[in-house]
Amino acid sequence: MVTTLADLKSFDLQKSDVTIWVFRRSRSNSRHPYAGRWIGISEALAAKLRESVSTSVSGISEILEYDILAQNNEASALTIEIDETDAHLIASQATEPTLDLKVRSVKDLENSDFCVARFSYDGNTILAIRKTDSSWSTRKTNGLISMVFTDNELDLDNQPVFTVRPNFDFFIMSDRIFILSKPHFESLLAYKAGHQKVFEELTAEIEFAAIFADTRPIAEFVGTNKIHLRRAVAVQQKGHYKDPGFMARLRAECGNMNLKIAFDDDGRIIATVESGRDIFQALLDHRLESRLTARMYDVPSTEQVC
Secondary structure, three states: OOOOHHHHHHOOHHHOEEEEEEEEEOOOOOOOOEEEEEEOOOHHHHHHHHHHHHHHHHOOOEEEEOOOOOOOOOOEEEEEEHHHOOHHHHHHHOOOOOHHHEOOOHHHOOOOOEEEEEEEEOOEEEEEEEEOOOOOOOOOOOOOOOEEEEOOEEEEOOOOOOOOOOOOOEEEEOOEEEEOOHHHHHHHOOHHHHHHHHHHHHHHOHHHHOOEOOOHHHHHHHOOOHHHHHHHHHHHHHOHHHOHHHHHHHHHHOOOOOOOOEEOOOOOEEOOOOOHHHHHHHHOOOEEEOOOOOOEEEOOOOOOOO
């Protein structure tokens, strides 16, 4: 059974048990990239978290399959199978809390990369994940005296205070991930590193290298740019460069499509850093002509409709 948006929405948050986990990512190429600890919370905080997740989930009216270049809006979520990511490493740790993984001091909370609110009820679990930002830190008073008003008088307030924004970046339920913030999702699950590896494999691929006189300018164009890396991965997925007919039509129509791409006498692309964008638009088949306006457009995707 594939987990659906309806499953996510029908989960009974109000009856769920809530725990909070904080995670740090390994700063080295570790076999254990995530280290998590849990912390006890009050029922008042649990109720607030249930409310926040309920608001986020109820706002999703549409889901789209995750794709390298896909984008969602405020009313939609991207979805992907958990096994296609490292999310299972997070889910496997954020299970039943054990004493050895309990947060013991404020230092255990500081420098966390993301926090996970775990909701469990009737054998089902939702993990709501939020990347920490500047709001997740002990309150800095900069030499000021912090005070709290209780029992009709002011008193010193030396307690550390942590805050977190109430919206979440993605949810994990069973076999699916529902993504609200694609940049944070990809950042936490090291997608950029994965894209770089795929791009290295692409430039070493015989069929891809064969369409270029020299692939080094393309590698220089892509560099470590996240958007260019995504497009390179999409180029490999589409595989148009493997189709001799596609490449022949590209050579014939390049000028008509206002693509600034040069070819050598053997029909190979003479790549430059400056022409990198046009080369990717062509290999992605993202420059299309409208029959209604007779104009050329660069498009974000090429979902086939007929």
